[in-house]
Amino acid sequence: MSDKYVPRLRTKYDTEIRSKLKEEFGYTNDMQIPKLDKVVINMGVGEAVADSKKIKTALAEMEKISGQKPVATKARKSIAGFKLREEMLIGCKVTLRRERMYEFIDRLTNIALPRVKDFRGLNGKSFDGRGNFAMGLKEQLVFPEISYDEIEDIRGMDIIVCTTAKTNDEAKSLLTQCGFPFRN
Secondary structure, three states: OOOOOOOHHHHHHHHHHHHHHHHHHOOOOOHHOEEEOOOOEEEEOHHOOOHHHHHHHHHHHHHHHHHOOOOEOOOOOOOOOOOOOOOOOEEEEEEEOOOEEEOOHHHHHHHHHHHHHOOOOOOOOOOOOOOOOOEOOOOOOOOOOOOOOOOOOOOEEEEEEEEEEOOOHHHHHHHHHHOEEEOO
16 A cells, blocks of 8 residues: 555545445445546636736636646637636636545645635535536635635636536435535
């Protein structure tokens, strides 16, 4: 066995969550058990149209939050009403897999979500029908990596958690056991 670091959530998934899911849904094969596939974090920076420095700060903040270098997203077509030109940088995104994904989900559920103002749980209806869950955060300040004194603008972000589950019920059960606080 290697000395490679294994995230806390991955260990919990391997030891507890897999057996609970197998028992709950009656899977006959271990490969049927749903698992976390990837996490996509997306941040739109509409102000970057007027000030190109905003995209650089957004990229730096997302890199601190995710622990991985994000990709700047470009406008697909020009829209005169928004003073937007084709190929302008208007956002950033990052896809997390394996260890970084487990670490991010652990920090999201245990540190960031409890710091959200007036938080009463995640919407349990935000599944897409194929086992993927989408949520949004209104500000990046809920992550401890971001210092309140260093930020210029408050930006929101979309977080999509992709699983190998076939149905919403399987995905919700998986995410609940991973620590996602769904409201009833």
